[in-house]
Amino acid sequence: MDLYYRLGSAPCRSVLMTAKALGVEFDKKTTINTRAGEQFNPEYLKINPQHTIPTLHDNGFALWESRAIMVYLVEKYGKDDKLFPKDPQKQALINQRLYFDMGTLYKSFSEYYYPQIFLKKPANEENYKKIEVAFEFLNTFLEGQTYSAGEDYSLADIAFLASVSTFDVAGFDFKRYANVARWYEQAKKLTPGWEENWAGCLEFRKYFDTKPKSFFQLLAALRLHQNTRVYLITTFSECHQREKMDFYYRPGSASCRSVLMTAKALGVEFDKKIIINTRAGEQFKPEFLKINPQHTVPTLHDNGFALWESRAIMVYLVEKYGKDDKLFPKDPQKQALINQRLYFDMGTLYKSFSEYYYPQIFLKKPANEENYKKIEVAFGFLNTFLEGQTYGAGEDYSLADISFLSSVSTFDVAGFDFKRYANVVRWYEQAKKLTPGWEDNWAGCQEFRKYFDN
Structure with a gap:
């Protein structure tokens, strides 16, 4: 079982920490120098035609996308399911956090910092605001929670740790997000492989060390201390009295349509389908924010359990309501x-x-x-x-x-x-x-x- 990676890469570090937590040893860890274009070598493209890192090669089975690798390592080699439980709701919440990490949190890092690092472009204030929004969401998820996906340490914490530590080494000050700061100190102590992760962060730091000293001063100047209203996640009993599976969506949204097709394939009927007009700002109504503080569609509300991120919902519907596992096999x-x-x-x-x-x-x-x-x-x-x-x-x-x-x-x-x-x-x-x-x-x-x- 070989891992192709680069230590400075946050996605690669999340896989390394997962392996450490599971006691998994790779036969070979092959460093891929993406700056030198080694990911385009023909022998590597045969393994991963998308030429990304990390890539796992397990006895002929090739897999990329770090969060998919993390889940695979637990499912295939975990002695138990603590990091990624079999319980459909616990698993779905972890999936939602993993998609949030990819599509919101780490994405905000790449959109703000990468153009400066690799293209020598000036800092973009609008993209900096996206970082602040992402951390506000993460701070809300952690309100009253020891860990990022409920009361148990999981893959979500490892993925977030790789991302947040990268923001840390970049000089982003997240002390004002009290829940994130508290969680971060705890996660560093709990996570096997933290030292190697931090070594990778310092490896990545060289891109910032080559920038002029005014770079971090610029970051400070761009910080916008907005009085952003934070909505806390509440229990279903606080929001509604009835127990139903409701679906909040917008018909034109591709993400919403994928959930609707999944439900149709499974024979699942929603008790109520509620159209959210995002162009009119209905996603910011207090009653919706109580269900989904990230105010996105689609959102599923299943008998007190709230879930968003379409692909996490799709998997949840199969795991919870599928008569078989054809759409998402156990293998x-x-x-x-x-x-x-x-x-x-x-x-x-x-x-x-x-x-x-x-x-x-x-x-x-x-x-x-x-x-x-x-x-x-x-x-x-x-x-x-x-x-x-x-x-x-x-x-x-x-x-x-x-x-x-x-x-x-x-x-x-x-x-x-x-x-x-x-x-x-x-x-x-x-x-x-x-x-x-x-x-x-x-x-x-x-x-x-x-x-x-x-």
Whole structure:
């Protein structure tokens, strides 16, 4: 079992800490120098065509996306399930935190710091505000909680520790987020492999040490001490009296549509489907913020248990209500591959859609050619994943196909021409026929289309 990594990378460090916590030893830890382009070596591309780190190679099984690797290591090699419990609700909350780490917390780091480090661009104040918003959310999640996903230490804490320690070494002052500061000191003491993680942070610090001394002064100048109202998570009994599974969504949203198709495939009926008009700001209403302080859609409210992040909801529905595990198998390798595809969809495929189209739709900005190229790269990867494969994560139809279908159909209605990606075209036509709820999904796409028609 080999791990391809770079010590300075936060995602790589989260995998190393997970392995340490499990007592897993890698046969070989191969450092990949991404700055020198070693990830493009042909022998590495055979293992991981997306050429990212970390990548695990376990007796012929290749897996990337750090959080998918973390879960796989627990499922395959954990002596127990403490870091990633079998209980559907506990597991779902950890999944939500892992997606939050990828799509909000660490994303805010990369969007603010990477352009300065690697492209020598000036600091962007708007992107700095995203860091503050991310830490406010994390601070809220930790209100009254010892750990980040409930009362038990889990993979969520390891992932957050890798991210927050990277902010720490970058000089971001998060002392004003009291819950985060308290949790951070505790997590450092509890987490096996912390010393190696911190050594990796110091390795990464060299990028900041090469910047002029005024860099950290600039950070201080940009800090905006806003009086942001924090809404605490409350129990369901404080919000409502009845016990039902309600779904808060917006029909045009790709993320919401993927949950609706999953529910349809499982034969799950929501007691109530509540449309949230995000353009009108309904997600900021106090009654919704009590359920989801991150104020995002979709949000599931199941008999007192609140969950958001669409892909976490999809997995939860299978684990809790599926009559079998076909859409998300118990087999560690099959499950890990589906997880990798779900993280790819969130962090690469749909992300490329939002980065290219959203500024044009909502901010009336001109099209950005560099962001369009990211779409082409994402479809190139997807086309490669589907080479010789019937479905998105191997030979069996799964949650990966539903998630991809929601995203690709959104590109379709936006007018992106993906005919040159033959494997994607073949898979798309097949997936439309196989997926329950396709008609509702396409109706949602047409709802979204109005932004393009305007």
